[in-house]
Each structure stands twice: as structure tokens, then as C-alpha cells.
Amino acid sequence: MADAASGSTERSVQVKLVLLGEAAVGKSSIVLRFVSNEFQANKEPTIGAAFLTQKCRLEDRVLRYEIWDTAGQERFHSLAPMYYRNAQAAVVVYDVTKASSLEKAKTWVKELQRQANPNIVIALAGNKIDLVTPSASSSSSTTAESEDEADDATATPGETATSGEPESLRQVPRDEAEAYAQEAGLLFFETSAKTGDGVVEIFTEIAKKIPIDQILASTRGGAGRPGAASGRAAQEGGVNLEENSAKGKDANLRY
């Protein structure tokens, strides 16, 4: 289980995790559920938050996820290569009530396989299952009404599925998506950011697959920031821009 582990002084492994998926499938909401255990219908776009971070405890190991949101740059196919750079994990999200969003997810998976770290752990998450699950089976979900949270201010119009037979809203059969995930070597989940179903599992299952020992070895133990990393000099010979500024000020002029 994920564990906030606040105040913990133990060393943790930093893992850069990127979110991908079509607009309005619930990327930000999944992270919000994971990080704060909250859900906001009609979520406002994420302004001013560069990443969310969350610790995840796994037996004797602690991972610290540095979660990168797209900040809307995926809308017009304008995600920068920097976004994928050194990501050790990716969650590719689609909406189970929208068949085209799975197709889009597949193109993101291809993009990751082309651009990202070859060892990246990819999870495919079919979100919004609260819309297709009979409400009785879902403890905290009272109704299966609209989950029209806007992701990155890009709420897709005409998506406010309201009443009717829940199963009829499903456009992506679980079997089909799962078969694709298996074939492509992805972890697979169906989730509801609204009820919390399946969300924590994504992150704990990813944690199990991350080659932590390898990361520790390559970043010289614990302090490493294998993601694109804040100038904290994770790599050998790296420099931290925020250090040494005082040193520079009274530098000796020498020839």
C-alpha cells in the first residue's frame, strides 16, 4: 500500500513517473486520488504545480514518486522530449467509456517505446469504471452519474454520460484492453479516480517492477534523482545552481 510516510528520514529512491493520455480521461484526477486521496468533480486545470510527489512503501523499500503531469502540452501534440527524459515509469490513461481514448493510449505507448528509457515500466489504466459499474458494487460511489472532471482544462464536450444502463456506457471491453496490455508488455488496471478503485494498485504494482537496486547503483545510493532532477547534482560531476553562489561572490581574482 502507498504510505504517506511523513516525517520519515529514511532514504528513498526517487522515481520519475509521467502521465500520458488523451485530454479529459482523468490523468490529473488519478494522481490527485493517489496523492491526496481526494476527488474533485469539474477539476480546474493544474496551474502552478510542477510535480506532485508521493512516497510509496513497499516491504523494506520506499519509493518517492515524482509525478509529472502534461500541463496540457499534449493537447496539440506539443509535449517536449524533456517530458519523457529519464522517466522510469509511465501511466497511460484511457477512458473506458470512450473507445477512441484507447487508440490514443496506444499511440502514447508507441511514443514511449520510441522516445523513452528502454527499461521504462508502463501501466495502462482504463479510468472512469464508476460510470460502468453497477453502483451497488462500489462502496463509496453513490451513483454512477457523470464523472466529468476536466483534465488540463480540456473537458471534452458531450461526455457527460448521465443515467441509463451503466454497462451500456462501456466502449472498451476489459478483455480487449487487457489483451493489448499483455501483448505490449504493460501493467493493466481499470480504475476510478472518483471512487478510488484500482488507483493505489497502479502505483504499488509499478513500484514492484521498478529495478530499484539498479537505480541505487547508478545514482550512488539514495540521494539520487534519476529523473530530470532539480539540479541537485544526482550524477557524478553534476553541479547544483543553488549552491556555491556565496562562494562566487568573494572569489579571488586570479590569473
Add this chain to the structure above:
Amino acid sequence: MDEEYDVIVLGTGLTECILSGLLSVEGKKVLHMDRNDYYGGDSASLNLTQLYRKFRPDQAVPTELGRDRDYAVDLIPKFIIASGELTRILVHTDVTRYLEFKQIAGSYVYREGKISKVPSTEMEAVKSPLMGLFEKRRAKKFFEFLQSWKDDDPATHQGIDLDKNTMAQVYEKFGLEPGTQDFIGHAMALYLDDDYKTKPARPAYERIVLYTSSMARYGKSPYIYPLYGLGELPQAFARLSAIYGGTYMLDKPIDEIITDDDGKFVGVRSGSETVKAKQVVGDPSYFGAGKSADGGKVRVVEEGKVIRAICFLKHPIPGTDDSDSAQIIIPQNQVGRRNDIYIAMVSSTHNVCAKDVYVAIVSTIVETDRPEQEIAPGLQLLGPIYDKFISVSSLYTPTSTGESDGVFITRSYDATSHFETVVDDVNHVWKRMLGKDLVLKKRDVEVEA
């Protein structure tokens, strides 16, 4: 694209991306577009496919160079000077969190046919062949003078007025030899020509202080460099802009800058789509650079040319102690020119090319109609060159400030060795656009769970 924006930014070069990021943080609604399908414009770093598409569209990428994805080849040769203004902006905006930096291993200066390291420690200074023993003593006095200078303490001035006396007079006072003057003016103050000598000494003083404080900050050289190439810088500022609500559209041809009857900016047209905004800012290529007046309004003028030769080497540059990165300055006097020749070299240590490949860019301001010959002294220092890509670029500057028509244009990337003039341009454009000085506020945003 029916929405209306506060500012449309055209081109994703570093200058535009810094502006875009700062404008979004300021609360402006920004639409940022680029005609290319990659970030960075003229300050991009390209993979091999992109590099060949740009320079040799008819030629396949040689497989011998290794994997495409290992390459991020800078189009402009610049480093970040450690204690400069770009560093300050990176830290204040917290954009550093998206980037990792490494030092450039050394700065070298060419003198009488060979190159020597610009000393970065007392020990190196003592051993340096750049000056004789007596000259070293004179230089020591000169640097002590600069180091102890305080504007409000005349006792530290030794009879010199930095705002009145020329740099030539300061050199003369300390009895420095011409070779030492070349070294100080070109390898430390980083002047490209000798015009500074006849001007008041203060700017030279400030540049030497910037150099030495940058050198002291990390030790080996005054420069740092972002892993994966300079093209990471615009991407990082673009992300800042996006996080603060900026909208990004790459691969978007810009067909027209639309103005009203008074010539004031209204919007831009891309194909059949038009988008409106109060202001537009962009690089010169979106405002008629290189075109004659009949192909749309030309709002920029050429003020010089730079030649740049991107060279792939299979070895470090001879004489640099096998450094993984280096700057080499060939002062103009040494080769009978008006402007210095620069070499900037990086390698796989900086994640910009395959292992055992070194990427060196030789550049200078064009003085003749045979620019390739002008960089020959630089090319000769490299040893065998596996392949080279030569470009001659015009440097453009806007013909108007933009305050009357809402059209703000940035300057081309010049021949200087770092980004300080880029930050100057950001400051100037900001002031023209917003009517106030740019004041950096510390950003504090991390959401800790």
C-alpha cells in the same frame, strides 16, 4: 483557435520561451506557436535525423554515428556562465528542477600557435605558460586592484576612474603586455574585438568580475552546460509556461501577421485559422527576416552574419588534456582578424552524442565574402574532422520597439560565448511589452503530499 489571448508568442527559441514562461507566471494568457515540430527554433538541439533534414535533406544519416536518440546537437554554440543572469532566472523560476547541469571542463586560449588553459587555480596560474614571471606579478597587482575596488572608497581606486578612464589606460597603469591584454580582454572579459579598449573601463571590469566569480563557483571553468543539450533550456521554460496555463502548438505554420488600418497588431493567421491577441512577440524569422519587402511586411534588419561549423570528431581536441568539453578562444590579434574565433566542444558526458564522439562548433563573425576560410584557424585545431555542417546565419534586430504597434521582436542569437545577451534581450522586450522592469519573484509551488 477562436479564443483571444493576451500574448501570442511565435517561435520556441530560448528568448521566446523565457518570455513565455515569465508572461504566464505574470498571469498573462499565452498562446505559444512554432512552425517546426520541435522545440528550440534557432537555439534547438537536434537529433541526427533532424540535423540531416536541416542541412542535407537528400542524404541518409550514416549508421556509423550510432543511435539517433543519443544525439542532441546544438545549433548555436553557447555555454551558461555560472554566476550570470541566466543562472539567476533558472533558479528564481525553479526551472532548474527540470534540468541537470555539468561543468565545462576547461577554457583555453590560443597564443602563438598553441593553446593553453585559462588557469582556474593558484597552482595552474603559477605553472601557466601564458605569462612570464614578471608579467605574472604585474597581472597579480592588476587583479588585486579589481578585486578590492569599491565604488564608495576612493582609497581603492589608485587614481583610476572606471567611468572615465579607458581600459587601455588601466592596462597601461599596470604595465601589462599586449599578450596579457589579449588574454584578459578576450579570454576573461570575453570581448569579441578590441573596441572595448578605447571605452570607459567599467564594463570590462564587470565582465572580468563575472568571469572570475563564475570560475570560482565550480572550479574547472566558468561555464556550466545542461545535460542533453542547450535545447533543454527552451523546453524547460516552455514547461513553466504550460504549467501556468500557456497553450502550446508546434508544427504550426504562421502565414500572416494581421494588423488593423493603423498598423496595430490584431492577430496571426495559420492556414484558414485566425487567432487574436493584444500583443505578439517572436523571433525575427516570423517577421520577414531574409525576405524582400514584397513578401509581407519586413520588420527586422540584418546587422551582421555569423558562420558556424558543427564538427563531429572521433577524438578530444588535441592539447586539451583529453577534456570531455572545452571552450577555445582564438583572440583576433593572434590570427590577424577583427573578431575572435570561438570553439565550443561537448561530448557524450553531456548526453549530446554517442560515446567516443565529440561535437565541436567553430564560429566567428563574418568579415569577408569567404567565411569558410575565416574559420580555418579554428578548424585546424580540431585534428581530423569526421564530418562538418556549415551555416552562415544573419543576425537580425527589430526595426521598431513594438510599443506603438504591439509587435515585439527578439534578436537573433549572437556570436558571444554565453547567454547574457539573451537575458538582456528578455529584459528589454519585457520592458517594452509591459512598461515596467522585469522583477524576478521566487516561485514556490511544490505540492508535497
